[in-house]
Amino acid sequence: MKKKLMSVLLAGAMVASLVACGSTTDTTTTSDNTQTQTETTTTETPAADTTATASSVEPVRLLNGKPEINDQMQALAAKYQEETGNVLTVETIGGDTNASDELKKMYQADNMPDIFVIEANQAATWDGMLADLSGEDWTNKTGFELVDASMGTIGFPYTVEATALGYNADLLAKAGVDPASLTSPDAWKAACETLDAKKDELGITAVFGWCAEPTNLGWSSGTHVFGQYLDAGLKADDTTYIDLLNDGGKIDEARMKKFAEFIGMMNQYSDPALLIDGTYDNQVAGFKEGKYVFITQGNWCVTSPDDVSFECGFAPYAFEDGINTIIAGPPSYWVAYSAGNVDGAKAFFNWCAGDSAQNILVNDAGLVSPFDDCQYEAVNPFYKSMNSYITAGNYSGWHTMLKKDGLQNSTCNVFADYAKGKLDADKFVSTMAQVIADYYAQ
Amino acid sequence: MSTFSIGRKAVSFISLIAGIVLAIAGLGLSIAKTGNASRGAMLIGGVVLFFIGLYLFPTLKHHRSIINFIFLFPLLFAFMVTVIIPLVLGIGYSFTDWDGIRMKSVVGIANYTRMFKQPAFLWSILLTFLFVVFNMILVNLVAFLLALLCTSKIKGLGFFRAAYFLPNLIGGIVLGYIWQFIFSNVVTKFTGTYSMLSDTNTAFIAIIIVYIWQYAGYIMLIYITGLNTIPGDVLEASAIDGANKTQTLFNIKLPMIAPTITICTFLTLTSAFKQFDVNLALTNGKGSVEFLGSYIANGTEMLALNIYTTAVINNDYALGQAKAVLFFVILAVVSIVQVRISNKREVEL
Numbered sequence: 194m195k196k197k198l199m200s201v202l203l204a205g206a207m208v209a210s211l212v213a214c215g216s217t218t219d220t221t222t223t224s225d226n227t228q229t230q231t232e233t234t235t236t237e238t239p240a241a242d243t244t245a246t247a248s249s250v251e252p253v254r255l256l257n258g259k260p261e262i263n264d265q266m267q268a269l270a271a272k273y274q275e276e277t278g279n280v281l282t283v284e285t286i287g288g289d290t291n292a293s294d295e296l297k298k299m300y301q302a303d304n305m306p307d308i309f310v311i312e313a314n315q316a317a318t319w320d321g322m323l324a325d326l327s328g329e330d331w332t333n334k335t336g337f338e339l340v341d342a343s344m345g346t347i348g349f350p351y352t353v354e355a356t357a358l359g360y361n362a363d364l365l366a367k368a369g370v371d372p373a374s375l376t377s378p379d380a381w382k383a384a385c386e387t388l389d390a391k392k393d394e395l396g397i398t399a400v401f402g403w404c405a406e407p408t409n410l411g412w413s414s415g416t417h418v419f420g421q422y423l424d425a426g427l428k429a430d431d432t433t434y435i436d437l438l439n440d441g442g443k444i445d446e447a448r449m450k451k452f453a454e455f456i457g458m459m460n461q462y463s464d465p466a467l468l469i470d471g472t473y474d475n476q477v478a479g480f481k482e483g484k485y486v487f488i489t490q491g492n493w494c495v496t497s498p499d500d501v502s503f504e505c506g507f508a509p510y511a512f513e514d515g516i517n518t519i520i521a522g523p524p525s526y527w528v529a530y531s532a533g534n535v536d537g538a539k540a541f542f543n544w545c546a547g548d549s550a551q552n553i554l555v556n557d558a559g560l561v562s563p564f565d566d567c568q569y570e571a572v573n574p575f576y577k578s579m580n581s582y583i584t585a586g587n588y589s590g591w592h593t594m595l596k597k598d599g600l601q602n603s604t605c606n607v608f609a610d611y612a613k614g615k616l617d618a619d620k621f622v623s624t625m626a627q628v629i630a631d632y633y634a635q
Numbered sequence: 636m637s638t639f640s641i642g643r644k645a646v647s648f649i650s651l652i653a654g655i656v657l658a659i660a661g662l663g664l665s666i667a668k669t670g671n672a673s674r675g676a677m678l679i680g681g682v683v684l685f686f687i688g689l690y691l692f693p694t695l696k697h698h699r700s701i702i703n704f705i706f707l708f709p710l711l712f713a714f715m716v717t718v719i720i721p722l723v724l725g726i727g728y729s730f731t732d733w734d735g736i737r738m739k740s741v742v743g744i745a746n747y748t749r750m751f752k753q754p755a756f757l758w759s760i761l762l763t764f765l766f767v768v769f770n771m772i773l774v775n776l777v778a779f780l781l782a783l784l785c786t787s788k789i790k791g792l793g794f795f796r797a798a799y800f801l802p803n804l805i806g807g808i809v810l811g812y813i814w815q816f817i818f819s820n821v822v823t824k825f826t827g828t829y830s831m832l833s834d835t836n837t838a839f840i841a842i843i844i845v846y847i848w849q850y851a852g853y854i855m856l857i858y859i860t861g862l863n864t865i866p867g868d869v870l871e872a873s874a875i876d877g878a879n880k881t882q883t884l885f886n887i888k889l890p891m892i893a894p895t896i897t898i899c900t901f902l903t904l905t906s907a908f909k910q911f912d913v914n915l916a917l918t919n920g921k922g923s924v925e926f927l928g929s930y931i932a933n934g935t936e937m938l939a940l941n942i943y944t945t946a947v948i949n950n951d952y953a954l955g956q957a958k959a960v961l962f963f964v965i966l967a968v969v970s971i972v973q974v975r976i977s978n979k980r981e982v983e984l
Contacts, residue, residue, distance in 0.1 A: 291947065293950075294735075294947050297735040297736055300736050318734060318735075318736060318950065319736070406833070407919075407921040407922075408815075408832065408917075408918050408919045408921045409919070411919075411921065465829075469829040469830070469833050470819040470823070470829050470830035470832065470833050472819075598948070598949050598950040598951075599944070599948045599949035599950065602920075602921070602932065602933070602944070602948060602949075603932035603933075604932075605921070605932075606921055606922065606923045606932035606934075607923070607930075607932070609833065609921070609923070610923050613829070613833065613834075615923075624930050627929060627930055628930055628932060631754075631929055635749070635753055
């Protein structure tokens, strides 16, 4: 009898624990409801004591892909609640976790945020699932929104980034080189020779801080530098070479040849210690210390005026005569999930394009505003130069973001082999053509 | 005649039926996403009721099997949910055009034919086999020599054992980044050339070196255990008979630890096949090589990393899944052979 009692007790304990587990899974599966409820209650309280605008808009979840501005995004959410009474929940994905990969998991788990970050070529993956934002107020204030052929205006630009050859203006002035003259291969060659001859006088290690190391910096050569082949010298909406590329991986060999010669010049005048096995940190540190005159990065590499003691600017990759553009535009966008809270997302975007949000994004987060009416000047040391190109209309698009996913991992190796001297300019072109065609054929 | 009371029979059948109904209703509500908060409780309650009914089921003949099933159920359930169902789904996905988000159509064996047309993937397979062969030999050799060292009568034995084992406790990613620094900043100071990691051939050697450094200590421990089980009287007898050190090693020690060698060989074999983290952190698969007449950009990319890159970086989940199925088949064959051989040996012993 005692044994039976024990077994009943044990069974009871097991059942109880099972039920306990069951109830926890239960709350997680229905968390959509409970969460919404709790969050609306928190919404009402501040709305009641700040303004009379009763918030009819439900809370909005935003997935931020830039971990470095997480704090500022939280401040933005607080400001949004303070001003409008609406709730914005910011979740940040950072470090090595890739936002698009995480989003897939969220989608499978039926846990999609209302606003999330995508790169331009990922729009196709989400075909039919992103809300059309055309006609919203903010679209009149910027030319940088992402427009998709089938879904309409889908992307809200939250920042503008630029890439070209960043230069140290003080060193150029000392050597007597005018950066405005660097719009042809011959001018570049002459400038490189002058700078190289005055190495000791200027106290520099090399003319270029260019790193073609593929393992950790493949994104730099394979996406950004390669992007110059696609876009340099073209107007922002000119898609000639990206269309050619996406048509089964074709390249313009004549243009690629000139590009290859320009890269060859960069290889020749680059710091050998950096070129083949350097790191991003060494590259940027070398530029900040004035060891290199040019750097092959964008405005993200020097974000604060305190980092540098000299003036920064951008010069174009002038591998053909007359190329005078830098690549500028939003590298990624915020989009609204059409099955999510679209009204809430639209309301947030309109607020975000306004003054108080731009204040936080520009002055605190150090981003460059894509909006025409933004009154804040970015603190970024490259901003002045960047802005002069944008206002003059001399900027090209980030069409490199539209190439097939993962192509940069193949092309960056060709840059590395070229840097090592395994390939010459002609071989660079033919190898590039073969690698790209193979990748598109897969 | 009946050994069971009416009451027990009634309780059993009612619980069984009510349990099944509740569980199905709960499941149905979950699938229909009606948002009914009690659906989870319904499902769990139903399952519990079903098991109570099963436990009380009026049978003497099958009672023992029912109890066995009830006790095994939690484990079987977990195994189903975490291994069997994902495996079946995974194989299913490999026949579709799944992109990680949606599945638009079933493409049959297109992914399988496509993957064998990729020189880069064939190269990955070849490289993985090369890596496995090199590692199986080198790791075992180094580990055995270390084990001999650590069973000899040198001073500071404990320190040596711990020091050789320590790298195994560091995660592969961390290790990869440490060695990346060593190869590109320390080794280059001596050689004066660029980093070993920038050339495919030397990068492959670098991965092998790091892998041996990480894994030899672990295998060494197994060899030490093996060497310590050799009976002292055998060694003593051989010493009295005048065997020198080489003779003792080749004629006494090696034959005596043959089962250990088998175990270690298979351990290195399977773990080398699954090499991922060091590969990812050290070279991320980069490096160029001429293979089958074309320039390939993933010169140091092994199978596991190739699958990861295909799915996550190149955004081709279905193709990655097809490659993973092949990977599973290869590993399954290796494991079955391993089990066969070790079973045979145990019988012989």
